[in-house]
Amino acid sequence: MAPRLAGRDLVSAQPLLQIDGLGKTYGSGDKAVQAVGDVSFAIDDGEFMCVVGPSGCGKTTLLKCIGGLLRPTRGEVLLRGRRVTEPPEEMALVFQEYSRSLMPWASVRNNVLLPLRHKKLSRAERNRLVEDSLAAVGLTRVLDRYPWQLSGGMQQRVAIARALAYQPAILLMDEPFASVDAQTRADLEDLVLRVRDEYGITILFVTHDIDESVYLSDRVVVLTHAPTEVKEVLPVDLPSPRDQIATKELPDFASLRAHVYRLIKREQADAPPVEVAVDGGTLSA
Amino acid sequence: MHQAMRYTSAMAAPGDVATAAAAYDGALAPRLRSRLPRLGTIAIPVLSIAASLLLWEAVSRSGLISERDLPAMSTSFQELWAMIKTEPFWAAFAHTVEGWAIGLSLAAVLAIPIGILLGVNDFAASAFRIPIEFLRPIPSAALIPLLFLTLGTTLKSEVFLATFGAFWPLLVQTMYGARDVDPVAIDTARSFGVGPRERLLRITLPSAVPYIATGLRISSTVALILAFTAELFMGTPGLGQLVNQAQAYGLTEQLYALAIATGFLGVAIHIAFSALERRALRWHPSQRSTGA
Amino acid sequence: MSARSYRLVKIGAEIAVPVAILVAWQLWTAHAQSPRFPRLSTILTTFQDMWLFSQFGTHVVPSLERVGLGFAIAAVAGVAIGIPLGLSRVSRAAAMPHIEYWRAMPPPALLPISIVLVHSIGNEQKIAFIAFFCLFPVLLNTIDGVRGIDPTLIDTARSYGVPRHERIRRLVLPGAMPQIMAGMRTSLSLAVITMVLAEYFSSTSGVGYVLLISKNTYQLGPMWAAIVLIGVLGYLLNVLFILAERRLLAWHRGWRAATS
Numbered sequence: 001m002a003p004r005l006a007g008r009d010l011v012s013a014q015p016l017l018q019i020d021g022l023g024k025t026y027g028s029g030d031k032a033v034q035a036v037g038d039v040s041f042a043i044d045d046g047e048f049m050c051v052v053g054p055s056g057c058g059k060t061t062l063l064k065c066i067g068g069l070l071r072p073t074r075g076e077v078l079l080r081g082r083r084v085t086e087p088p089e090e091m092a093l094v095f096q097e098y099s100r101s102l103m104p105w106a107s108v109r110n111n112v113l114l115p116l117r118h119k120k121l122s123r124a125e126r127n128r129l130v131e132d133s134l135a136a137v138g139l140t141r142v143l144d145r146y147p148w149q150l151s152g153g154m155q156q157r158v159a160i161a162r163a164l165a166y167q168p169a170i171l172l173m174d175e176p177f178a179s180v181d182a183q184t185r186a187d188l189e190d191l192v193l194r195v196r197d198e199y200g201i202t203i204l205f206v207t208h209d210i211d212e213s214v215y216l217s218d219r220v221v222v223l224t225h226a227p228t229e230v231k232e233v234l235p236v237d238l239p240s241p242r243d244q245i246a247t248k249e250l251p252d253f254a255s256l257r258a259h260v261y262r263l264i265k266r267e268q269a270d271a272p273p274v275e276v277a278v279d280g281g282t283l284s285a
Numbered sequence: 286m287h288q289a290m291r292y293t294s295a296m297a298a299p300g301d302v303a304t305a306a307a308a309y310d311g312a313l314a315p316r317l318r319s320r321l322p323r324l325g326t327i328a329i330p331v332l333s334i335a336a337s338l339l340l341w342e343a344v345s346r347s348g349l350i351s352e353r354d355l356p357a358m359s360t361s362f363q364e365l366w367a368m369i370k371t372e373p374f375w376a377a378f379a380h381t382v383e384g385w386a387i388g389l390s391l392a393a394v395l396a397i398p399i400g401i402l403l404g405v406n407d408f409a410a411s412a413f414r415i416p417i418e419f420l421r422p423i424p425s426a427a428l429i430p431l432l433f434l435t436l437g438t439t440l441k442s443e444v445f446l447a448t449f450g451a452f453w454p455l456l457v458q459t460m461y462g463a464r465d466v467d468p469v470a471i472d473t474a475r476s477f478g479v480g481p482r483e484r485l486l487r488i489t490l491p492s493a494v495p496y497i498a499t500g501l502r503i504s505s506t507v508a509l510i511l512a513f514t515a516e517l518f519m520g521t522p523g524l525g526q527l528v529n530q531a532q533a534y535g536l537t538e539q540l541y542a543l544a545i546a547t548g549f550l551g552v553a554i555h556i557a558f559s560a561l562e563r564r565a566l567r568w569h570p571s572q573r574s575t576g577a
Numbered sequence: 578m579s580a581r582s583y584r585l586v587k588i589g590a591e592i593a594v595p596v597a598i599l600v601a602w603q604l605w606t607a608h609a610q611s612p613r614f615p616r617l618s619t620i621l622t623t624f625q626d627m628w629l630f631s632q633f634g635t636h637v638v639p640s641l642e643r644v645g646l647g648f649a650i651a652a653v654a655g656v657a658i659g660i661p662l663g664l665s666r667v668s669r670a671a672a673m674p675h676i677e678y679w680r681a682m683p684p685p686a687l688l689p690i691s692i693v694l695v696h697s698i699g700n701e702q703k704i705a706f707i708a709f710f711c712l713f714p715v716l717l718n719t720i721d722g723v724r725g726i727d728p729t730l731i732d733t734a735r736s737y738g739v740p741r742h743e744r745i746r747r748l749v750l751p752g753a754m755p756q757i758m759a760g761m762r763t764s765l766s767l768a769v770i771t772m773v774l775a776e777y778f779s780s781t782s783g784v785g786y787v788l789l790i791s792k793n794t795y796q797l798g799p800m801w802a803a804i805v806l807i808g809v810l811g812y813l814l815n816v817l818f819i820l821a822e823r824r825l826l827a828w829h830r831g832w833r834a835a836t837s
Contacts, residue, residue, distance in 0.1 A: 067736055093736040100729040104832040105751040114747065115737035146828060148835035166737060326670065333671040354693050412590035416598055422811030424770040426777065426785075427804045430792030434800075435613055510683040514774065517685050525685065532689040540693070544686045551681035 014081060015042035016202050017066070017170055023074030023227070024061050035061040036072070037227030043170070043204060048196055050213035051206045052260060053223030053231075054268045059206045062228060063174045066204070067093050079170070090169035094176045098156040102147040108134070108158050109143045115166045133165035134158070136195055153184035157191070164195060170202040178208070186244050189216060193242055210264065214256045215242055222263045225270070231263055356538045365542035374527070374546075381523035381550070384440060384512035388447020389505055395448070396455035396504075397497060403456075404463020405489060421457070425450035425511050429518050443515035443523070450511040451504035458503070462496025463489055498565035502558040509554055513547065524550070615797055620805060623798040628806055632787075637806070640772055640783040643700060644814070647707025648768040652761050654708070655715025659757075660749060662716075663723025680713040684771050688778045698779040707771045711764040718760025722753030755829045758822045765818055769811045784810070 024036040035058035043049045053059055064070040066077050068087040077084040079091065087093075092115075095101045102111050112130045121129070134140060137157040147155050156176060163171055173192075177185040189212060196203055207213050213220050220234040236256060238247055247253055338358050344350055345357040356364075368374045403410045425446050432442040466489050474484050516525025524547055531539040603617040615623075628637060662669045688706070695702040726749060734744050776785025784803055791800035 064732075069732055069736060087736040087738055089738055091736070093733065095729055095733065097729055099836070100727045101733040103730065103748065103751070105754070105828040106747075114734065114739060117747075118738065118740055118743055146831060148832045329667065329670040330674045334674050337675065350694070354696070408587060408590065411587045412594045414591060415595045419595075419808065419812060422766060422769070422815055423804070423808040424766075424773050424811065426770055426773045427788060427807040429777065430788050430800050431613070431804065433792055434795070434797075506681065510685065513683045514685045517688070518777065528686060528689060537693060540689050544682070544690055547686040548678055548682040551683055552678055555677070555681040 016045045016047075016080060017043040017204070018078040018081075019066060019075070020078065021075035022062065022065055022072050022077065024058070024065055024070065025073045034227035036065065037224075037229045038075070039223070039228055039230055040075075041221050041230055041233055043202055045169075046200055046202055048193075048203045048205065048216055048218045049221060050217035050219075051204065051221045051223060052208065052210060052213040052264070053228065054225045054264055055208060057223050057225045057267075058228040059208075059223065060174055062223075063093075063172055063204075063206050067091060067172050069093075092163035092166045092168035092171050094156075094159050094163050094171065094173045096175040096178050098152065098159045098176070098179070099147065101159055102155060104146065104148055107144050107146060108139070108150075111147060111158060112162045112165050115162060129165040129167070130161075133161040136164055136198060137161045137191060151184075152180050153188060156180060156188060160188075160192070160195070164199060164201075168201060170204060173203065173205045175207055176205075177212070185212070190242075190244065192216065197241070210257055210260050211248070214238075214253060214260060215244075215247060220256075220260060222260060223267075225267050231267065234260065353537065356541055360538055361541040361545060364538040365545050368539070368542055368546070377522060377524050377527050378546075378550070380440075380521070381509075381512055381516065381525065384443040384447055384515065384521070384523060385505075385509050385554075387440075387444045388512060389451050389501075389508040391444065391448040392451035392455055392504055392508065393501065396452050396500070397459050400456045400459025400497075400500075401463045401485075401489070401493065404460040404493070405485065410460065410464075417453075417456070421453045426514055429514070432515075433519055438519040438521050440521060442519060443512050443521045446515045447508040447511040451508040454503040454507060455497070455500040458496045458500030459493060462493030462500075465496065466492045494568075495562070495565045498558075498562040502555070502562045505554050505558045506551070509551055613797055615801060619798060620801045624802040624805055627787075627799060627802050636783055636787050637810075639700070640776065640785070641810075643703045643707060643775075643783070644768045644772045644810075647704045647772070648711055648761075648765055650704070650708040651711035651764055651768070652715055655712050655760065655764070656719050656750075656757060658712075659716045659719025660723055660745060660753075663720040663753070664745075664749070669720065676713065676716065679709075680717065684710045685774055685778075688775065691775075692779060698781070703772065703775045703780070706775050707768050710771050711768045714763040714767060715757065715760040718756045718763075719753060722756025722760075723749055725756065726752040755826055758826060762815070762818055762822070765814055766811060769807070769814065773807060 019042070020040055022036055022039045023034070025032050025034045027033055039062060041049075051059060051062070061070065065072045066084070068077075068084045068091070071085070079088050082088075084091075103114070106114075109130055112133065113126060116126045116129060119126075131140075131143075134143065137160050139154060139157050139161065142150060142154065142158075147158060150158070156179075159176070177188050180188065192203065192205075193216060195201075205213075205216060214236055217236050220236055222231045222234065223229070224231045234256065238250065238252055238256070341355075341358040345352050345355045345360075352360075403413065428446060428449065432445060436442040436445060470488050470492075471484060474488055479487070512523065513525040515521050516523035517529050518525075520526050520529060524543060528540065528543050528547075531537075531543060599617060606614045606616045662672055684706070687709075691702055691706045691709075692698055695705060730748055730752065731744070734748055739747075772783070773785040773788070776783040777789050778785075780786040780789075784807055787799060788803045788807075791797070791803060
């Protein structure tokens, strides 16, 4: 079966990750909600790919299916040609809610150690991986602190360090910087780029922040609203290394960003009317 | 290039996906799950109960545990059935419920106001902290001989015991509830010139209601245990007294029948007060959900 | 009133009130001269005579043994059974009717039956009785604690391929520990209560037995001394438990403080 790739030559080597006709429906009968409709795209080795789409379009569901945490209703995910049915060893996941993905009863060291314990490594090797990965994210003196003693940005760095120590081939990140302030977000964005260069890993980065998606990526996948499909895959031909000021001053950045923005806006305009629930003081849209 | 998006009739609104995902993960609060119990949800508990009753029958009839010590399930239930048809059983039942009810009510009448006071007034709470800490762990059961020698084997003893035991959990819970009031709510009220009595009635009290409901659930169980204990050890009229008599006359089957009956009384009380507690919790501001 | 002087007055009250109560007791009993309510001083002397240390070995030790063993068995069993039940919806559905029935059963209702089944009024009967009823607070709290663990944490562990037994050891157990400890605290006080009931009902030793005998022989001094002892035991056990809890759950307090 010829793999369906979006906007890329088939001449290059087999893609690292291939998503084919992925679909996910929750529930059944008339209560069924189709979160993911039909998503197909591929990621090459070493690529930084961003996935961006309107709010509530099932991005997290998509990521969980790709990560092997949820079983898709349709389609398949191939990692190095092998089907993903459960979380594969070469994949690591970083969630948005860092504080909920770190164990509050364990030190930073033990948190980063968690994925390494069941791997066949000596204690010295494990400790080295932990220290190296924490150094790579710029945290060296917090080994014996508890996560809740650290700031939000530092906690997310710990989560990233944990993923790095695991030495995955591909890193899946689900809106990891959505819960930190803008300044920290810029720092973390640059950190992720640096880490990608140092470690040479592939990154699949889900975000709702359009600027971020263009700034970070080699290619951007724009999704439709639920049931999600791929609206467009955009190559991002901005020079490397990226810089928060210089890159964002480039006219190419502006036009790419505007293009993505327009795609998303059109998606949001076409979406079915949203129920604005005013319950207990929050508006859900 | 990929085709434009397809319109299908079942387009999901943005909020739907999150709701569906949350429900799927099973992290949803019970009230949003389907009201109609699925067949599996009833079948498993029912089968489980049936299996254990059959096991009881088998263990007893086979002699694994002698029938003298463990009357068969069928025998015990037959005995229970026979007992239910007699007047003395229901008289005893009524006595136990009476002791329990009066004890619990008295405890509530005392514990709730005192608990509110101690919860609201930090100074009083500190002043009485040590006496409470020392009196609280005293098992009411230890007071049985004292009551026997003072108030005698009357309803008064039973009620005193039940009240004393039920008082403490309710007091502690009420204190927590009165203390746990959202300070922002109080400050807002004060800034609008709402006086202390109004604040107590409209903010503190409602905020404490779920805690009081929890306290009542705990206390209702304690009160039953103590009412029964008084009857068992002091011979005040009630189910406990029937158990005492059955034991004295070596009527093992009656012992089991009475135990079953008492268990059901306990379950009934527990279900009633748990339901009350759940309603109180549901209504509490912190529990009201904010959509998906 | 300044903050500092308020604090001082508060501390003063904390000391003054208990002292005042004790003094009032002493004065009232001395005045009332009721045989059933001996003077505080009499109670204290009897207490010291009996429990420190002439009858300590004969009665206090057996009682503590029963409480200790009964509680320990209940604690271990409660956690061991509670974890799988918390993790599996099916087994929980099967177990819940039984758990709900037994947790609502008043323990004294089963006192005669426990003697009949175990065929004795020795230590085994008491420990079994105590352990049985103390199981349920731990069990129920363990189930709640396990169920309350953040699914994000579990997802994270799963995505890293952490095997099930490691997840239970490093995620489920520590995560549920605050709730488990709360359940154990309830169980501990329940253990004291059930111990007293079991000994008072049928025993040849122990604090509950002393309570019974002193009632039968109308010896008010020992009776009061036993009451005070039971209160003191309950208090001390609670304090010990809180100290242990404080060490084990230091992370929990810090975490709560940081995220509130």
